[in-house]
Amino acid sequence: MMKIAVCIKQVPAYSDGMMDPKTGVMLRDGLESILNVYDLPAIETALKIKEEVGADVHIFTMGPSKASAVIREAYSMGADRGYLISDKSFSGADVLATSYALTQGMKLVEDYDLILCGKQTTDGDTAQVSGAIAKWLKIPHVNWVTKIVGIEKDSITVSQMMEEEIVTLKIPYPCLLSVEPSIFIPRLPSLKLKIGSKKKKIEVLSLVDMEDKEEGNYGLAGSPTKVERIFPVHRTEQQKIIEKDSREAAKYILEVIENINK
Numbered sequence: 001m002m003k004i005a006v007c008i009k010q011v012p013a014y015s016d017g018m019m020d021p022k023t024g025v026m027l028r029d030g031l032e033s034i035l036n037v038y039d040l041p042a043i044e045t046a047l048k049i050k051e052e053v054g055a056d057v058h059i060f061t062m063g064p065s066k067a068s069a070v071i072r073e074a075y076s077m078g079a080d081r082g083y084l085i086s087d088k089s090f091s092g093a094d095v096l097a098t099s100y101a102l103t104q105g106m107k108l109v110e111d112y113d114l115i116l117c118g119k120q121t122t123d124g125d126t127a128q129v130s131g132a133i134a135k136w137l138k139i140p141h142v143n144w145v146t147k148i149v150g151i152e153k154d155s156i157t158v159s160q161m162m163e164e165e166i167v168t169l170k171i172p173y174p175c176l177l178s179v180e181p182s183i184f185i186p187r188l189p190s191l192k193l194k195i196g197s198k199k200k201k202i203e204v205l206s207l208v209d210m211e212d213k214e215e216g217n218y219g220l221a222g223s224p225t226k227v228e229r230i231f232p233v234h235r236t237e238q239q240k241i242i243e244k245d246s247r248e249a250a251k252y253i254l255e256v257i258e259n260i261n262k
């Protein structure tokens with residue numbers, strides 16, 4: 001039977017999060033959280049494949065303990081098993097450290113035939129975690145996937161939406177796909193599965209479980225990205241209409257931007 005892993009993330013429900021002014025890390029405590037909407041089509045894709053050819057669908061999320069809520073949501077859609085990658089030393093991770101922890105976690109459980117990710121998240125929004133996971137695992141990665149054309153025994157054929165054309169690709173397993181929201185309309189959670197999901201086990205994978213136990217490779221310590229300065233956007237209703245020719249307007253805009261950072 002095919003083994004599929006789906007990576008999903010819990011994100012703040014709104015974009016006005018509080019930031020730690022020193023570290024530039026989002027302070028998520030107290031914020032309402034939801035499942036990243038772009039990850040719902042990834043779960044749906046896995047479930048459609050499961051219905052068509054049979055598959056074991058495993059969910060992976062990295063986050064604090066409350067992130068287990070998104071795994072329960074995936075259970076109520078039909079996912080089989082869920083893994084929460086969680087440890088104090090995993091917090092404050094950038095793309096490199098996030099993708100590394102997810103890769104380490106997945107490697108502990110199975111050699112997956114197919115890994116599915118969403119297009120991007122609504123908080124970090126880098127759209128790079130999926131590519132980075134594929135790089136760690138040394139497997140092919142296809143993004144902007146809009147259609148599953150065929151599921152074969154040792155490969156999958158998909159449509160990829162490029163800027164001006166649609167490309168059809170046949171990719172051997174193991175591989176990673178980042179799916180576009182248009183690929184499938186996510187199903188609503190089933191009441192029966194929702195009730196069952198409350199009792200379903202979620203396995204927690206922490207630093208002690210990982211093959212690489214070096215704390216410095218995870219979280220803030222393992223993140224080369226350093227946020228230099230972070231500040232809330234000052235919202236104002238004020239409007240100024242300035243009329244200038246294009247060169248003068250460009251000069252003026254540059255001055256305004258330079259002054260923002262002073």
Ligand SMILES: Cc1cc2nc3c(=O)[nH]c(=O)nc-3n(C[C@H](O)[C@H](O)[C@H](O)COP(=O)(O)OP(=O)(O)OC[C@H]3O[C@@H](n4cnc5c(N)ncnc54)[C@H](O)[C@@H]3O)c2cc1C
Pocket residue numbers: 007008009010024025026036038039042060061062063093094095096098102116117118119120121123124125126127128129130225227230
């Ligand atoms: C203000 C601020 C600035 C930041 N700047 C940077 C920066 O410049 N560079 C940088 O590398 N990081 C940065 N980060 C960290 C970043 O936001 C993320 O925490 C981390 O890099 C994950 O990437 P993403 O959210 O952009 O995911 P994306 O790459 O947008 O997500 C793509 C897909 O990967 C999967 N995925 C992503 N995260 C998880 C997860 N935790 N668990 C399971 N699946 C997941 C999902 O399928 C998702 O749809 C910043 C954070 C903040 C708060």
